[in-house]
Amino acid sequence: MEHRSIEGSMEQSSEIGIMLPTYCESQNIEKLIREIEGLGLDASILVIDDSSPDGTADIVRKLQHVYGNILLCVRPGKAGLGTAITDGFKMFLSLKNPPIYVVTMDADYSHKPDDLPRLIKPMNEGSDLVVGSRYCQGGGTEDWSPFRKTISKVANLITRARVDAGISDYTSGMRCYSTRLVKNMINDLHSHTYEIQIETIRQAHRRGFRIRETPIVFVNRKKGKSKLSVNEIKDFLAYIVPFNRKY
Numbered sequence: 001m002e003h004r005s006i007e008g009s010m011e012q013s014s015e016i017g018i019m020l021p022t023y024c025e026s027q028n029i030e031k032l033i034r035e036i037e038g039l040g041l042d043a044s045i046l047v048i049d050d051s052s053p054d055g056t057a058d059i060v061r062k063l064q065h066v067y068g069n070i071l072l073c074v075r076p077g078k079a080g081l082g083t084a085i086t087d088g089f090k091m092f093l094s095l096k097n098p099p100i101y102v103v104t105m106d107a108d109y110s111h112k113p114d115d116l117p118r119l120i121k122p123m124n125e126g127s128d129l130v131v132g133s134r135y136c137q138g139g140g141t142e143d144w145s146p147f148r149k150t151i152s153k154v155a156n157l158i159t160r161a162r163v164d165a166g167i168s169d170y171t172s173g174m175r176c177y178s179t180r181l182v183k184n185m186i187n188d189l190h191s192h193t194y195e196i197q198i199e200t201i202r203q204a205h206r207r208g209f210r211i212r213e214t215p216i217v218f219v220n221r222k223k224g225k226s227k228l229s230v231n232e233i234k235d236f237l238a239y240i241v242p243f244n245r246k247y
Contacts, residue, residue: 008064008071010095016043016120016176017092017099020107021084026054028108033063033070035113041120044099046071047107048088050078081173082191082199089182089189102177105132111174115216119176128181128209129201131167132174138215139169159198165205167213171197174216181209 018036022029033045049057049072057074064070073091075084085104092102101123105111115132122130133139135156141149152171159170177200185203189196204211 005075006071006073006091007061009068011097012044012069012071012095013097014042014044014069015100016041017102018043018045018116019085019088019092019102019104020045020047021081021088021104022047022049022052022056022107023078024052024054024056025107026052026056026059029056030059030063032107032109032113033060033067036116037067037069039113039116041116043103044069044071044092044095046073046088046091048073048075048084048091050075050084080192082189082193082196085196085200086186086189086191089177089186093179093183093186098179100179102179102182103175104177105174110218110220111216112219115174118214118216119174122212122214123176123178126210127212128178129204129211130176131169131201131211131213132172132216133167133169133213134172134216134218135168136213136215139217140215141218141220143220144218163198163202163205165201165211167201167211169213170201172216172218173197174218175200178209181207184209 029047036045047060047070049060051074057072060070060072064072073087089102092098101120103116103119111132119130119132134141156170163170181204184207185200188203189199191199201211
């Protein structure tokens, strides 16, 4: 990733890097960032926007005048969640002082900012990847249709049978990575869309990094439209279903 595509100070020095991939999140992004800022974390916030036509990036630019810890990367078009997360990893690693941990979360309020401290706590106890889990004790979902619940649970059952990393939720997007893990696996990440969630767990597990989960409640978005397309679902299923894939 070239530095000219990054807006904001590359001199950031924070314990935590929080990554927010966005596409058409103008209804959510300002409130979300302000709530994260209000938590008092030692954090830098990176927004990776895929040229949203609704002005998401312009809202972030205005917030950069209020908060000095916000970075913005505007990509030329919608390129998929997997590439956004991989680009975000590379960008945090390129900082003069990279964060110790990198958090990924949705920018549509599906993930609650108040869950961030609970996600980070196990990292301070020696974990390298902590997954915000909907399926461990204390976790859950709100406002999901029966169809979505079924798809999610089937995907997790299949993945658990193939990866078996000792957790219950392999597809949650709210998670925290150690920079040590990110550096170790960055050159082996090739996902374009939502399969990045499984690929990162698979890479961490096969390398012997410590993986844990902590309960969260996933809330269906209240504003804006879902970005999950039929083709992305197909790509995701194609990643986890083939029986000749070597996990």
